[in-house]
Amino acid sequence: MPIYEYVCRGCENEFEAWLRKESEIPTCPSCKGVDLEKKLSLPRVHGEGSREKAMRAAKKRDSAQAKESTYTQEQYEANHDD
Numbered sequence: 001m002p003i004y005e006y007v008c009r010g011c012e013n014e015f016e017a018w019l020r021k022e023s024e025i026p027t028c029p030s031c032k033g034v035d036l037e038k039k040l041s042l043p044r045v046h047g048e049g050s051r052e053k054a055m056r057a058a059k060k061r062d063s064a065q066a067k068e069s070t071y072t073q074e075q076y077e078a079n080h081d082d
């Protein structure tokens, strides 16, 4: 389902609309107006992809750090168990 971004000419509200058909015309959620300007959604889709990648990298890093701190804790306990 394609997502389109619109700017309402009536109230300048920016919103996204999921259209099932290309011919479907959304209404502004703010003023219910239909005088809308369609924006290109491609840059946003690209942005979401790299954000997802960044999130995955951050999760990887976090779990690596969690492992490391567990290891450090174990080392500490092993060295101070006398």
Ligand SMILES: [Zn+2]
Pocket: 008, 009, 010, 011, 012, 013, 028, 029, 030, 031, 032, 033
């Ligand atoms: Zn509006």
